[in-house]
Amino acid sequence: xxxxxxxxxxxxxxxxxxxxxxxxGEGTYVLGNKVYASTVGxxxxxxxxxxxxxxxxxxxxxxxxRVIGIxxxxxxxxxxxxxGRHLIATIRMPxxxxxxxxxxxxxxxxxxxxxxxxxxGVFLEAGExxxxxxxxxxxxxxxSKIPRLIGRRGSMINMIKKETGCDMLVGRNGFIVIKGPSxxxxxxxxxxxxxxxxxxxxxxxxxxxxxxIRSIIGGEAGYER
Amino acid sequence: xxxxxxxxINEEGIRIxxxxxxxxxxLRIEIGVLDKSDGSAYVELGKTKIFAAVFGPREVHPKxxxxxxxxxxNCRYHMTSFSVDERKPLGxxxxxxxxxxxxxEALESVVFLEEFPRTSIDVYVEVIQADGGTRTAGxxxxxxxxxxxxxPIADLVAAVAVGKVEGHIVLDLxxxxxxxxxADMPIAIAPRLNSIVLLQLNGRFSxxxxxxxxxxxxxxxxxxxxxxxxxxxNKFSEVSLMxx
Numbered sequence: 001x002x003x004x005x006x007x008x009x010x011x012x013x014x015x016x017x018x019x020x021x022x023x024x025g026e027g028t029y030v031l032g033n034k035v036y037a038s039t040v041g042x043x044x045x046x047x048x049x050x051x052x053x054x055x056x057x058x059x060x061x062x063x064x065x066r067v068i069g070i071x072x073x074x075x076x077x078x079x080x081x082x083x084g085r086h087l088i089a090t091i092r093m094p095x096x097x098x099x100x101x102x103x104x105x106x107x108x109x110x111x112x113x114x115x116x117x118x119x120x121g122v123f124l125e126a127g128e129x130x131x132x133x134x135x136x137x138x139x140x141x142x143x144s145k146i147p148r149l150i151g152r153r154g155s156m157i158n159m160i161k162k163e164t165g166c167d168m169l170v171g172r173n174g175f176i177v178i179k180g181p182s183x184x185x186x187x188x189x190x191x192x193x194x195x196x197x198x199x200x201x202x203x204x205x206x207x208x209x210x211x212x213i214r215s216i217i218g219g220e221a222g223y224e225r
Numbered sequence: 226x227x228x229x230x231x232x233x234i235n236e237e238g239i240r241i242x243x244x245x246x247x248x249x250x251x252l253r254i255e256i257g258v259l260d261k262s263d264g265s266a267y268v269e270l271g272k273t274k275i276f277a278a279v280f281g282p283r284e285v286h287p288k289x290x291x292x293x294x295x296x297x298x299n300c301r302y303h304m305t306s307f308s309v310d311e312r313k314p315l316g317x318x319x320x321x322x323x324x325x326x327x328x329x330e331a332l333e334s335v336v337f338l339e340e341f342p343r344t345s346i347d348v349y350v351e352v353i354q355a356d357g358g359t360r361t362a363g364x365x366x367x368x369x370x371x372x373x374x375x376x377p378i379a380d381l382v383a384a385v386a387v388g389k390v391e392g393h394i395v396l397d398l399x400x401x402x403x404x405x406x407x408a409d410m411p412i413a414i415a416p417r418l419n420s421i422v423l424l425q426l427n428g429r430f431s432x433x434x435x436x437x438x439x440x441x442x443x444x445x446x447x448x449x450x451x452x453x454x455x456x457x458x459n460k461f462s463e464v465s466l467m468x469x
Contacts, residue, residue, distance in 0.1 A: 012457055013372055014380035014417035029337065029379060036417070038337060038377035040461055055461055056264070057375020058282050058341065086283045086344045119294070119342060144375070 003050070005043040011052055013038055018050045027052030058085065059143035059173050061117040067124070068133070068171030071108045079104055081112070081124065083173040084140060089114070089122040091130065102132065109133040109177065111169055133169070136179035137186050141197050143174040148200045149193065156196070156206055163213040164189045188216040233390045233402055241402065242271070246395040249385070249445055254365075254456040256373050264374025266456075268366040271399060272356035277366035279374040282344035290345075295338040297345040300329035302363055304352040324360050325350075331364055331384075331413050331422040337377040346376060357400040358386045361411045364423065369453055373460070381453050382422055384413035385445040387438040389430065394437050396445045408434075412442040416450045 004016045011017065017028060018035040028050055029038045037043065041054040061067065061083070069081030069089060078092040078099065091112065093099050104110065111131040112124040124130070141149065150157050150170060161168055166180035166189045176193060180186040192209045199205055233241050240246065250271030259265035262278035269275075285291040302324040306313045317325075328350060336346065348370065350363035361384035368382035388398045390406040403409050408428030414421050430438060 010458060010461055012381070012454055013378045014415070027377070029377070031379070031418075036379070038379065039375055040372050040457055054375045056373065060340075086281070086341075 003045075007044060008042050010040070011037040011043045012040055017043060017052075023048065023050045025049030025051035027054055054144070056144050059083075059087070061087065061089070061114045061122050061173070063114055063116060065114040065172040066111065066170075067114060067173045068109060068111050068138075068169060068175035068177060069124070069173070070138075070175075071104050071106055071110065074099075074104060074106060078126070079110075081110060083122070083171075084143075084175060087122060087173065089124050091124045091126050093126045098126070102130065104132060109138060109175075111171070111177070133177050136167075136169075136177040137190065139176045139178060139190055139193055141174050141176060141193055143172065145197050145200045146170065146172055146174060148205070149176075149196050151206065156209070159206060159210060160189055160192050160213065163210060164192070164217065184217065188213045191216060231401065231405060233405060234393055234395070238393065240390070240395060240399075242399055244397075246393050247441055247444065249397045249448060250399070252449065252452055254369065254452055256369055256456050256460040262370070262374075264370040264372070264376070266366040266369035266373065268362045268369075270358060270362045270365075270397070272354055273358055273362050274352075274354040275359060275362050275366050276349075276351045276353060277363060277370040278349045278351075279346065279367070279370040279376065280349075281346035281374070282341040282376070283347070285343065285345040291343045294342055296336075296341040296343075298329055298333055298336060298338060298348070299345055300325050300332065300348045300350070300367070302328055302350045302352075302360065304355055304359070308352045308355045324363075327423055327425065328360065328364055328367060331382060332367060332371070334420070334422045335368070335379045335382055335415050335418070336371060337379065340377055346371075355400070357398050357403040358411070360384070360423075361386050361413060364413050365449060365453065369457065372457060380415040380417040381450065381457075382413050382415050383446045383449040383453060384411065384423065385442055385449060386411040387442040387445070389428065389434060389438070394434060394441055396441050408438075410438055410442070412439070412446070414443065414446045416446060 015037045021030045021033045024030045024035045027039045028035050037052045039054040041052040069083045072082045073080035081089045113129050115125045116123040164185045166178050169177040178189045253269040255267040258267045259278050264279040266277050348367050352359045364384040386398050387410050388406050389408040390402045410426045413423035
């Protein structure tokens with residue numbers, strides 16, 4: 001079956017990608033047995049399906065994603081958690097004791113896994129996979145830029161962790177929790193995140209982020225220890 | 226002086242602003258111009274200047290308007306008070322409310338709303354300077370803003386007005402031609418889908434004239450569509466350098 005794009009080509013909404021309607025993946029739609037792109041992004045083939053990796057856009061939770069949420073409601077059989085923007089996820093617990101054992105209050109932050117996401121809403125894994133976050137700095141970032149923050153096989157995030165000495169938890173939904181040994185180190189980590197968010201599209205970003213962190217930690221930027 | 230009528234088109238077929246009948250005004254498109262929005266675009270068609278911004282998908286307010294199976298598409302077409310010769314009072318006039326509706330309906334036919342149930346997608350079209358063809362330029366801008374926001378759409382929408390001025394069928398009417406001409410027909414098309422998403426007509430066309438006008442509009446829309454695609458590609462080509 002012919003494909004009408006080259007790998008990693010930038011495609012636009014409405015662009016014809018394939019003649020095989022069975023190969024329609026993420027970011028595409030089928031019309032009259034043909035596959036077209038529905039968003040602006042890179043065209044690629046994933047698991048034999050034609051996909052478009054969008055440049056921008058809302059975060060759609062996928063099962064298995066790690067997310068950070070803020071508790072907005074406590075119910076007798078679970079919790080409601082805001083994942084930022086329009087997304088509200090539910091944690092369902094069949095056992096009331098479990099709810100009490102977690103002892104979550106409105107406004108507290110949790111780290112959890114996505115279990116299911118669809119028309120009925122977003123559900124997070126219950127049980128041991130939920131981690132309550134008791135301290136740290138909660139920062140938000142545009143979800144589409146999270147892959148850049150993590151970098152190739154975690155190169156960027158590991159560098160930030162190493163350079164600042166902070167412990168960081170990254171939620172795929174755009175929330176990040178930072179816990180560092182000193183306010184200055186936390187400040188450096190937040191600055192790094194803001195820089196990545198602003199310049200996500202540019203090359204050689206890892207190096208610039210590293211320089212920024214070093215100048216802040218080293219006191220060159222005018223911040224005292 | 227009083228009896229002298231404005232000539233909208235002269236003997237050689239040159240229009241009041243120096244264009245030929247089948248010529249568009251100079252078009253300028255910029256994408257991603259507003260920081261706080263999820264997607265935005267600026268379209269300048271001659272003296273018509275328009276910003277479009279898209280927010281969402283986000284929570285619906287008031288909440289009871291939310292739809293269980295798809296997103297709500299809100300659209301606001303608004304002219305700034307300084308966009309016209311005589312100050313336009315603040316607030317939405319009847320005309321603006323109607324244009325908001327027709328722009329929304331045109332966009333609804335291309336946006337995949339069912340991907341974001343219980344949310345709303347808000348489109349704001351702000352006319353900075355009006356010189357005819359604001360609804361069509363607004364629609365052109367709005368579809369680009371939607372594409373930039375990463376909202377799944379079946380196709381971009383390109384729009385243009387055609388009309389009849391002193392017996393001639395002309396493309397892309399300016400304000401004077403709109404006011405003193407015989408007919409004005411804004412058309413919006415989703416070119417890939419080959420479907421007309423908006424068509425209005427003020428004045429009269431004979432059957433032959435209508436066919437001719439539609440063909441002319443298609444030609445103009447094709448030109449605008451190419452510019453739209455070019456603008457989007459330019460905006461995102463820098464991204465392709467990034468290591469994902």
